[in-house]
Amino acid sequence: MGFEYSENRIGTLASYEDVKSAQNMREAAALLDAQRSADNTLNELYAAAQPQPVANVESYTQPVEAAPAPQYSAEQQAGISDILTNAADWLSFARADATSRKVG
């Protein structure tokens, strides 16, 4: 299959290493629980997802360039994107295989 994680490209993201090394669902869930109890940031992510009182239904028309720049280096961002798209590719493959449809 040739699927490989690009962990060497995002060495600063320790939590990813922890997740990758999780051998089963229980470990992964424990990791998530520990992370949540440690800094509660997942709850912050949830809170940030809530609509603002003045939110309207305008669609996503703001150009991408208008968003604030991320903090990671270009190489790190590329590594992160590689990991996420690789995972999505495998999910797509698994779906296609499960439904006996051709991939791509």
Next chain:
Amino acid sequence: MTGLLKKTLVLLTGTEDLSSFGFKIPAASQKSYKTLSKRELIQLESEIGAQLFGPVPVGHHRQFFNLDRTTWIWYEEWIDPETKKRKEATIRYEVHHNGILKAQEGARYNFLEGQELTNFIAAVQIYYERVMREIYHRDPVTGQKHPAFPSASAV
């Protein structure tokens, strides 16, 4: 096979041991994945995805799932306790080569950064690992069908 059909067979055969007649009654949970559409598979995935961000508040319905190779969706709906009206929020996470763009209603955009970015990566990784194991019965590292799990196509 439904309970009604089983009862009918029991009446016809006069015994509850239907296996002796070659009848095999599959459990409802053993519905073949081959009968599920891509959309239905994503719905199954989203049930796992909804568990990744902590308990879902009472009265809320949450979905988190991978839509395509560059898009992840967080959808949540709930009843406003004051107005009793249904509310919903959809957040789209777009994987760009230069970052993860979080797009919300109201033309609000920002690239994930810092801890939120780390959390998103962790959530995606756990989603991937759980979905591959629990739904597609594949080793999340190699992508190969895992010998410890029954083949999805054989279910």
